[in-house]
Amino acid sequence: MDIEIRTVNNIKGRGVFAKKNFPSGTVIFEEDPLVCCQFSWNASYMYRTCHHCLRPLETAQENAQRLTANEELILPYPECCSTDKSAIVSCILCGVEYCSSDCMTIAFNRYHRTLCFKTKERNNLHPLEQLNEAWKQTHYPPETNTIMIIPRLLATIQQADNPDQMLQNVLQFSHRTINEDAQLVHKLLGDKFSEQLVLLYNILLQAVPHKGVEQLLTIEGFQSLLALIGTNGQGVGTSAVSQWVTRSSELPLPDAEKQQLDNFIDKLYEDMDRVSGNFLNNEGVALFSLQSSANHSCVPNSEPTYLHNNSRLSLVALKDIAAGEEITISYLDECNLFRSRHSRHKILMENYLFICQCPKCESQVNDPDVTSNEEEDDEEMSE
Incomplete structure (x- = not known):
């Protein structure tokens, strides 16, 4: 590894540090998640993804037709x-879909053997279905998390070759007090x-086996799990259309044909935005061991991205990083990064x-402790 995790100080705890120089870009x-799960409403709205890695299961054309509500839409360059x-x-037992037999095998051996419905019927009577529906009634779009990652996390511990070690790997994500967990929940x-x-x-108690995870299935343990996914869950987004756009934009086309493609893509995104708004991607949440060790900075020197159009995370340098330097990311989205210091600290x-x-x-x-204009506008609109 070209990085190391070590203690920063008593306030930050651990951090990720470079062991060599990393040029910008x-x-x-890269790392695969400990566990990953599609958002509940995202799945309900027919965003078809691999049940394990969130790779799109629609073709780019099917994806574009659905997001534009135009079944006649034909994408050029289908290759x-x-x-x-x-x-x-x-x-074969419950019918959930995977992008490949490899993903199906990994999922079955890691958690799906425990969580498989063992029937293709969906009547909202299974405790996992009830848990999903109960969550959806408390967490409407735009989604930031899903409780359904917790059963996968518990099953991953239970199916591990060394359940005790896997349990410790999970517990390392959380080092808060009960009161802090309650505040986050x-x-x-x-x-x-x-x-x-x-x-x-x-509902969770009915949905998952208890053996080996009893300490996480107390009310305090459950609260800690919710706080864990709330603070450490990393958003994952994949898209068949965006992959097609990237690949087609790289084609060595004549200038006139290139301009025609650019116009087509601009119109495509306009139509998708008009019909589907900002909900264009397959979206979910994942837990990453290495990425979760990276501390926040309002001037981050790296950012997580998904270069493989699945849940495999790539941490990319935003600027030159010197050997020995701490590698930081932003816990805030781009808009919030530009808010006032007071607003950033509040969030x-x-x-x-x-x-x-x-x-x-x-x-x-020394800046005044005042809320940024954007936040003031948001608060006025909500009144």
Whole structure:
């Protein structure tokens, strides 16, 4: 590995550090998630993905036709579609789909043997279905997480060759107090979080086996799991259309044909935005061991991305990183990064329970503690 994880200080805890120079644009490392799961509403809205790695199961044309509500739409250069429909397989017992037999085998050996419905009928009576529906009623789009990653996480511990070691790997994600967990769960579930917490907890107890994960299936353990996915869950997005756009844009076309393609793509995105809004991707959440060790900065030197159009994460350098330098990411989206220091600190404290001391925040330490204009506008609109 060209990185190492070591203690930063008592406030930050651990961090990721470079062991060599990484030029801007370099892939620092790649990793597959410990566990990954599609968002609940995303699945309900017919975004077809691999049940294991979230790779799209639609062709680019099928994806574009659905998102534009235009069944007559034909994409040029079909050879640029990366979806291999001939490789798609499904579980013979419950029918969930995978992009390949490899993904199906990995899923079965890692968690699906425990969670398989063992029937293709869906009547909303299975506890896992009830858990999913209960979650959807508390967490409407735009989605940021799903409780359905928790059964996969528990099953992954139970099916591991060394369940005790896997349990320790999971516990390393969390080092908060019970009160801190409660504060994070309150943020995740909303004002009625106490009622929702008990409801979701009781359904989860019926949905998964208990052996080997008893300490996580107390009410405190469940609350800790919710806080864990709330703070460490990394969003995953895949798209058959975006892959087609990337590949077709790289074709060595004559200037006139290139311009025609660019116009087509611009119109395609306009139509998709008009019909489907911002909900263009297959979306889900994942837990990554290495990426979760990276600390936040409001001037990050790297960012997580998905170069393989599945759940495999690539951490890419945003600027030159020197050997020995800490590798940081942003826990905030791009819009929030441009808000005032006060606003950034408010968001980070509410969602991650820390005060940022990055170079940008330190340089703005004398700025007035006022909310940014964007946030003020949002608050006015909500009144």
